[in-house]
Amino acid sequence: MSLAWKAWLGQCLVISALAADQPAGLSLRWITLDPGQPFMVRVECAGLDARLARPEWTLKEWQKLMPVHADQAEMAVDVNLPPMAGQYEWRESRVVFTPLFPLQPEVRYRAVFRPEALPGGGPAGAKVISAIHRLEKPVPGAATRVIHVSPEAASLPENTLKFYLHFSAPMSGGGIYQHVRLRKEGGEVVHEPFLEIDQEMWNHGMTRLTLFIDPGRIKQGLAPRADLGTALQEGRQYTLEIDADWPDAKGQPLKTGHQKTFKVGPPDRGCPEPKDWTFQAPAAGSREALKVLFDEALDEALALRLLSIVSQQGAKIEGSASLANEGREWRFTPKEPWLAGTHQLEVPDILEDLAGNSVGRPFEVDVFTSVQPPGKSATERLSFEVRE
Structure with a gap:
């Protein structure tokens, strides 16, 4: 598991302990980080002995020292x-455990600290301690619904890489592939079209899920594509189905299921070309939106996160961005009125289209070959004029 995943959803179980020579003071406690999202918790105990600060500790050693279990009635069963x-790390005087999945309602969880697993057997007289946490079944509120699915276009390239599922409230994690499927126009379900990974790609608030098509069924020459064919086939129609019984973070089903039906066009092997983009610049003194028209539809999440505007003086302009025209148009509304002069749109070369082709390199490349397209830098800058 990557270190970046430790920040996932902000769900950490933080465990520390009083100084090792004070075994009687050992204690654990669970803390809810956000009252609005009770599945975001941590367990704390302060000031672990420095002997634990060892990068060579294995996952098995950490789990022996500080296991966290779900739904166990007796400690002996654990x-x-x-x-x-989950993932363990040393952070200053604390050990941090980050669970792979969010906690679930009506499930009992227990963190256990076992001093005898410390180097040298731990301090004399230290006893095993535990802390139990249970999420109560929440009072039902407004039902969570699917807001939209992107890409929003009615026709997608055969090598489309991913979908984004947007929900109106936090969802539950774990077992997501039981609730989504890809169906052909005749009703047949596509066999294993998605990249099924343990590290589900949720945003911090658990309201947006990134669902990848298996790259092995996209890239030419790979075994999954040779054995199963492409997940999407040009000229056919598909429906992405989302089940209504998918539980949200409160354990309640969605208000309704959701379907996105689309046709499949030819594969897209080319990179986005910022030089072909056009600008519709606003007037100075206004807060009108700048409009940038792309040469093709771009990845929604990346476009909203990566694109930015800098002023003539080189300062980043604060504001809000959105996509329109099925991902082919970027709109930026500044926080303050536009000033007259030359501005620049900064375009990082990791910005992608719907098929995963980035500004810097195509998705369909030989993984053993270093590809450095000439004339492209880490960030391209496109100038436009704001006039009186």
């Missing part, structure tokens, strides 16, 4: 069952 999946 010994023979695997701990919760």
